[in-house]
Amino acid sequence: MTGATAPARVALVLVAHAAELARGAATVARQMAPEVTIDAVGGFWVDGSEALGTDVDAVLAAVSRRLDEGYDVVVLGDLGSAVLTAGLVLELLEPSRAARVRVPGGPFVEGAVAAAVRAAGGSALDEVAAASRDAASLWGAVAGVGNDPQLPDGESPGDAPVRVRLGNTTGLHARPAAVLARLVAGFDAKVTVNDAPAESVFELMKLAVGGGAELEVAAVGPEAVPAREAVVAAIASGLGES
Amino acid sequence: METVVLSVTWAIDWMRRAAVLVDAHRTELSELDRKIGDGDHGDNLARGLAAVSAKLEAPSQPPALVGDVLRTAATTLMSTVGGASGPLYGTALLRAARVSARAELDSQGVVVLLEACLEGVRDRGGAAVGDKTMLDAWAPAAEAAARAATQGASPAQVLRAAALAAREGTAGTALLTAVRGRASYLGEASVGVADPGAASTALVIEAAHDAAVATDRCAA
Numbered sequence: 001m002t003g004a005t006a007p008a009r010v011a012l013v014l015v016a017h018a019a020e021l022a023r024g025a026a027t028v029a030r031q032m033a034p035e036v037t038i039d040a041v042g043g044f045w046v047d048g049s050e051a052l053g054t055d056v057d058a059v060l061a062a063v064s065r066r067l068d069e070g071y072d073v074v075v076l077g078d079l080g081s082a083v084l085t086a087g088l089v090l091e092l093l094e095p096s097r098a099a100r101v102r103v104p105g106g107p108f109v110e111g112a113v114a115a116a117v118r119a120a121g122g123s124a125l126d127e128v129a130a131a132s133r134d135a136a137s138l139w140g141a142v143a144g145v146g147n148d149p150q151l152p153d154g155e156s157p158g159d160a161p162v163r164v165r166l167g168n169t170t171g172l173h174a175r176p177a178a179v180l181a182r183l184v185a186g187f188d189a190k191v192t193v194n195d196a197p198a199e200s201v202f203e204l205m206k207l208a209v210g211g212g213a214e215l216e217v218a219a220v221g222p223e224a225v226p227a228r229e230a231v232v233a234a235i236a237s238g239l240g241e242s
Numbered sequence: 243m244e245t246v247v248l249s250v251t252w253a254i255d256w257m258r259r260a261a262v263l264v265d266a267h268r269t270e271l272s273e274l275d276r277k278i279g280d281g282d283h284g285d286n287l288a289r290g291l292a293a294v295s296a297k298l299e300a301p302s303q304p305p306a307l308v309g310d311v312l313r314t315a316a317t318t319l320m321s322t323v324g325g326a327s328g329p330l331y332g333t334a335l336l337r338a339a340r341v342s343a344r345a346e347l348d349s350q351g352v353v354v355l356l357e358a359c360l361e362g363v364r365d366r367g368g369a370a371v372g373d374k375t376m377l378d379a380w381a382p383a384a385e386a387a388a389r390a391a392t393q394g395a396s397p398a399q400v401l402r403a404a405a406l407a408a409r410e411g412t413a414g415t416a417l418l419t420a421v422r423g424r425a426s427y428l429g430e431a432s433v434g435v436a437d438p439g440a441a442s443t444a445l446v447i448e449a450a451h452d453a454a455v456a457t458d459r460c461a462a
Contacts, residue, residue, distance in 0.1 A: 044324035046289065053286070053324025056332065080423050081326030087366055088320065088329040091336070162430040167417055229421070233372055236417035 010119040010128040011037035011071035013062045014112055015086060016078040017052045019043035025078075029112040033120035037071060038112075054085040056092075063089055063101060072100045072125040074115050076132055078108040102129035110135040161218035162228060168238035169211035176239035177204035183234055187227035191219045198231060247346040248397045252457050253311035254298050260449035261291035267445055274438040278425040282325055283438040290323035290331070308347055308355075312339035326423060327439060330363055330376060331446075337362035349391040352400045356384040356447075367422065374418040374425065374432065376439030382407035383447050398454035405451045408444040415440045 012029065016022035022042030029038055039062040044053030059075070066073050077083040086103040093101065102125055106114075111132035118131035166172060172180075172193075184191045184198040191198040193215050194207050209215060215235055219228035264271070264287050271284030294315045298305075305311045316335035320328055337358040347355065360380040369375040386407035390400045413436065420432040 046324070051324055052280070052282075053328070055324065056320035056329060081329065084326050084329040084366055088333055091333065160430070162419060162433070164419070164430075164433060165417060229419070232419055 008033075008036045008119045008122060009072060010115075010123070010125055011039070011066040011069075011073050012112065012115055012119065012128075013039045013041060013059065013066065013073055013075045014078075014108075015054055015059050015075060015082040016040070016042040016108070017044075017054060017082065019050060021078055025109050025112045028109060029116040032113050033116035036116045036119045037066065037069075038116060039066070054082045056085050056088055059085055060089045060092055063093070064097075067093075067097050067100060072128075073102075074119070074125070074128050074132065075101060075103045076106065076108060076111050076115065077103070100125065102126065104129035104133040106132035106135045161216045162232050163214055163216050164232045164235050165214050166209060166212060166238070167236045168241040170241045171211045171213070172204055172207060172209040172215075172239070174201065174205060176241055177201045179239045180204060180231065180234065183230060184227060187219075187221075187223040187230070189219045189221035189223040189227035191217065191227050191231055193217055193231070193235075246396060247348050248308070248352065248454055248457060249346050250305050250308055250311060252347075252453050253308045253342075254305070255453040255456060256450045257291065257298055257311065257315050258295050259452050260446045261288070261295040263445045263449045263452075264288050264291050264442060267441075271438050271442055274436055274441060277435045278420060278428055278432045279438060280325070280424055283327060283442065286323045286325040287327055287331070287442050290319045290328065293322040294318045307343050307345055308351075309339040309341075309343040312336075312342055312355075326367075327376075327442065330366055330439065333362040333366040334359035334380070335362075347397065349395055349397050349400045352397045352404075353384070353387045353391045356380070356387045356404055360384040369422045372418060373422045374415045374420040374437045374440075375422050376437065376443045378415045378418070378437065379408040379411045379440035379443035379447070382411040383443070396458075398451065398458055401447065401451035401454050405444065405448040408440075408447045412436050412440040412444045 014022050014025050019042035022040035026038045026040040041058050041062050043050040044055050063073050063075060075086040077086055083103060083105065090098045090101055090103060114131040114135040115128050118128045178201050181199050181201045193204060196203040196207050198204065217228055217231050268284035268288040272281055275281050275283035297314055297318050298311065312335045316332045316339060320332035338355045341354050341358045344351065363377055363380050367375060369377050371377055371381045383404040387400045387404040390403035415437040416434055419430055420426045420428060425432045
């Protein structure tokens, strides 16, 4: 062990959809923290050949082994279903053992490096977990070189309009239009439906939209995304009519 | 005459029929998944359910309780599916196993089983109804089952209500924008395609109903 730092008490288990990805992330993390115990669990074996996926048994085995050795364990996943697998592993462990495991989330590579560095310093379980979780905001999730086309203030590609089919047969007449107008009033956002302001029952009715028609929903403002999602869901469900 | 309880034999038959039904629809499921996910849902789940079927046909010890069958199914799916549906179905059936530690299930037992599946999927995936996930099939199924049981339906009738509701819920997912899983990377482009996890859930519940009907036929 190096100088004044305590030995690492926390081991990492890196779960990825491909063995190569898990191994690669572990290699990068070890370069920064060679003394930390890091397991790479990747891919999924079908009839002797590797498929993309994650293996609950393999993750459970790796976590159990490190717990047996006295480590606390932080599990990181590369994509959503790797985190689902880790969550299930938590459920399969005895509660007293599950209490020594964290699945904090975070960007896979940056999180693995940040957690490994923290673990190498002898930090406790929750600090190591926090290092992964905070890696995106602390490191800016790897800033790009800044040559993307500039978008107007407050907009991002995620603000693009969404097309949705009106989920009723009666169309956007007075009552559904009123439902929609009331809904958008609850958000700090400017929502349009086929370019008509959604807060105006009259403007919505002027669109003369029939049942099952496809509508384009756009939103700007601080709550643009939740407002748009709520409006899209409401339109899809028929605005209270079938 | 309709039987009032479902047995361990039903549970085994459920899993066998689920394997056959999902295998028959594997191309269709993978096609949905190819459009909005990673294209392997049908193959993954068919492989997993085939393994479940094989395991139940040659058990190390014969299952005494419905929950025993479901636990075997859960652990087998966890280690054979590989995709997100492995942990999701695994958790669903594991929770179902916990509440089904009985030799027989009545209508209320079937409702409790489906509600446990629903809770398992919700806890594991963290999705909400309307997020375009398998929850959009499990939630209406559990609700319809509870309603049917309250009205005095037999286990087979409860499962029929659940299967129909799951199928309707699946159709509804085509209207939704995905906000969970890999389909969410597509955002609005996911609209128009039903969720493959919901579609397979509808098949799995349909298989449970088919097995219950077969039980009735044997009893008649």
